[in-house]
Amino acid sequence: MADIARLAGVSVSTVSRALAGSALVNAETRGRIAELARSLNYSINIGAQNLRLGHNNTVAVIVPYDPNTRQHLSDPFFLSLIGSLADALTERGHDMLLTRVDADRLDQAAQVFHTGRAMGIVLVGQWRHHDQLNSMAVQGVPFVVWGAQLPQQLYATVGGNNLAGGRLATAHLLAGGARRVLFMGDADLPEIGQRRAGWLAAHADAGLVADASLSRSVPFVTERIQQELALLQQHGVAFDALFAASDLMAMTAISALRQRGVRVPEDVRVVGYDDIALAEHFHPPLSTVRQPIADAGQALVQSLLSQLAGERRHSTQLATALVVRDSSGAARAA
Amino acid sequence: MADIARLAGVSVSTVSRALAGSALVNAETRGRIAELARSLNYSINIGAQNLRLGHNNTVAVIVPYDPNTRQHLSDPFFLSLIGSLADALTERGHDMLLTRVDADRLDQAAQVFHTGRAMGIVLVGQWRHHDQLNSMAVQGVPFVVWGAQLPQQLYATVGGNNLAGGRLATAHLLAGGARRVLFMGDADLPEIGQRRAGWLAAHADAGLVADASLSRSVPFVTERIQQELALLQQHGVAFDALFAASDLMAMTAISALRQRGVRVPEDVRVVGYDDIALAEHFHPPLSTVRQPIADAGQALVQSLLSQLAGERRHSTQLATALVVRDSSGAARAA
DNA sequence: GTGAAAGCGCTAACAC
DNA sequence: GTGTTAGCGCTTTCAC
Secondary structure: OHHHHHHHOOOHHHHHHHHOOOOOOOHHHHHHHHHHHHHOOOOOOHHHHHHHHOOOOEEEEEEEEOOOOOOOOOOHHHHHHHHHHHHHHHHOOOEEEEEEEEOOOHHHHHHHHHOOOOOEEEEEOOOOOHHHHHHHHHOOOOEEEEOOOOOOOOOEEEEEOHHHHHHHHHHHHHHOOOOOEEEEOOOOOHHHHHHHHHHHHHHHHOOOOOOHHHEEOOOOOHHHHHHHHHHHHHOOOOOOEEEEOOHHHHHHHHHHHHHOOOOOOOOOEEEEEEOOHHHHHOOOOOEEEEOOHHHHHHHHHHHHHHHHOOOOOOOEEEOOEEEOOHHHOOOOOO | OHHHHHHHOOOHHHHHHHHOOOOOOOHHHHHHHHHHHHHHOOOOOHHHHHHHHOOOOEEEEEEEEOOOOOOOOOOHHHHHHHHHHHHHHHHOOOEEEEEEEEHHHHHHHHHHHHOOOOOEEEEEOOOOOHHHHHHHHHOOOOEEEEOOOOOOOOOEEEEEOHHHHHHHHHHHHHHOOOOOEEEEOOOOOHHHHHHHHHHHHHHHHOOOOOOHHHEEOOOOOHHHHHHHHHHHHHOOOOOOEEEEOOHHHHHHHHHHHHHOOOOOOOOOEEEEEEOOHHHHHOOOOOEEEEOOHHHHHHHHHHHHHHHHOOOOOOOEEEOOEEEOOHHHOOOOOO
């Protein structure tokens, strides 16, 4: 900026004002300065500007990783959510900083705020550390989490209505005639736990009692899913339907079932969760509970910004809808 | 930092040194300062630090969007690549800034560098603007692009060997007995163009001539793919195999074919490209050309860092491998 | 071993 | 309309 000032024969303040488009500076001078800046390929140094202005328009999106499996970022649902956040943030002119953090040390996410790198945080998934999140909220860190609403929650969440989603999926399977609906998913995670609660509730709604041995806690790992299915068969646990906690899990399970000669939906009806893009093109096309991903990014950003604007923290549940395709046995006219 | 200095009864310089772990400062003082910082939940302001130090360890990952389709970030391959980059950057202690840019104005990507927000750039896909990229390189912007190697290229690329990949896929289909292999993909994009060149080359290798009317330029949009297939059938263009430029396209096409009563692989053998996670669990399991995604993130970061370390720009081609599954008609023993 | 002072690149009173 | 000056939060000579 000093260079430009020298070349333009004015002071740096004038350059600063000109580049900011201030009406105070002579239009002619402004034009000359703009021209000069362009030819020098100069842009204002945002770091210095932020320092001076005392703010920042970067939002950190933090994706926890499971320290046990050390899995890479690969679930299509979360990846899509990141895409959706990128779009929503870009739209509003915010920068997005993508960071990973150990899922057992969610509170480390606060660093990115304390160091002034980001004005606020979107945390993808609350994992098992409700307490750490609450203490971040007490510290005054501005953040929203994608996840479930929990009792005693001091922070804002945005998420689908998992209870309703689980209920919808299970009710659909029961209505189709299934009587032994397997639930598969890591119920320690709050979102999945609520889907499981929906599974229970749907049974109760129908005047049935869910067989607890049909609820299987399985992490999102291909091998574990195949293993689990093998185990069930080996122990002679029969089931005529499967409600999987994610589409990825449903697809992996269907593929594993097929390898064991089990037909979907003839032998086992399947419903997944998320409605990822490929669900529709899977074979059989996957019945699933849709999570509104595009809205999710918008809602998360909206929630964070309103919090930053001083409004009270406010959690949102997005509507979920059952999408019936062939995997749950709905015979469709050709 | 000034607060801490006051509370600790020392000067800011001492606090700065203590927090940096300098051996110059008394161990006892250092401990006291560290303790104080922790209790105040204080962390160094990275923006100010960067300003003073004159550097920055943020890498911008820029994903162009097609201004025509205005599609959101959703292709599983690119999403995975972003995940892979996030992992590779986190591993090396770099921050990742995720940004989007109009694919017709790739040169705008340079802004993030000129404004000092990022030390370097990873551009995902080179699209149609080789020229803009070259001029960025001339300007001295440090960046790598995920894409194809092109003649007269002044910048670094990392990408799969698309020619070899296309050749492999097509040769496999021809070897299986196919004689009319449809190529589907937007050949204007350099990577896809090279896959198409591989399609041609494989025909030549086999002493055949590819029918030019079997090369269809189709963008990555579900409706367009279905449309194209409808059009082909309407015009009575027959084909006994399909080489799709991406798995997403292959899956969408298979689903569309199935709706028209065409069986895969019995009537049409299909090979995709990318080997996304779901390819294996698709039905029929998708034969495809594997792009080494995890390596891709590493290689991109590696290339950028070596460039920043002053080494000469260096492009890399990652090996691609054919993965034969059922969609190309390989009968597999049970 | 510690402090005082200058300066990274910018903006915003406050003069004129 | 434009320049002078101070200061955002930090690091680092240079003194002592």
